[in-house]
Amino acid sequence: xxxxxxxxxxxxxxxxxxxxxxxxxxxxxxxxxxxxxxxxxxxxxxxxxxxxxxxxxxxxxxxxxxxxxxxxxxxxxxxxxxxxxxxxxxxxxxxxxxxxxxxxxxxxxxxxxxxxxxxxxxxxx
Numbered sequence: 001x002x003x004x005x006x007x008x009x010x011x012x013x014x015x016x017x018x019x020x021x022x023x024x025x026x027x028x029x030x031x032x033x034x035x036x037x038x039x040x041x042x043x044x045x046x047x048x049x050x051x052x053x054x055x056x057x058x059x060x061x062x063x064x065x066x067x068x069x070x071x072x073x074x075x076x077x078x079x080x081x082x083x084x085x086x087x088x089x090x091x092x093x094x095x096x097x098x099x100x101x102x103x104x105x106x107x108x109x110x111x112x113x114x115x116x117x118x119x120x121x122x123x124x125x
Contacts (some may be wrong), residue, residue: 031120034113041105044124052103056124058082063098074100087121088114 013028016042035044053069062085064076078098080086090097091114093107108114 003071026115026119028119028123029117030113031116031118034108034117035106038117039109040105044121046125055121058087059122072100072102074098075102084118086120091117 004047038052038055041050043050043054044056046054046056047068048056049066049069053066053071058066060081063080063082064071064080075098078101086097088111091108094101094103094105095107108117
């Protein structure tokens with residue numbers, strides 16, 4: 001009985017990792033609409049910084065290195081190279097992912113919305 005419970009638990013864990021680790025279906029058009037939450041502080045035009053830095057070309061860039069923007073020491077020190085996983089983690093909970101960063105946004109809890117935002121942000125270079 002113990003082996004059966006262990007096997008069942010292990011299978012459930014493996015399935016949850018598989019499903020949660022897989023890329024969500026991404027919809028750039030939906031992401032563009034969701035970007036309204038971000039547009040207050042961020043632009044998608046290259047070199048156009050606002051309260052937050054421009055997000056054009058953010059994929060593949062190290063945190064705290066966008067041109068012409070004064071980043072927090074925490075953002076610079078994080079030194080993460082932005083990719084799908086790091087941006088998803090940051091968007092879900094900015095204060096936990098990079099403690100001490102300046103972004104006051106509380107985060108986006110809906111995984112599909114984060115996936116859509118990532119799809120949209122990838123379209124702006």
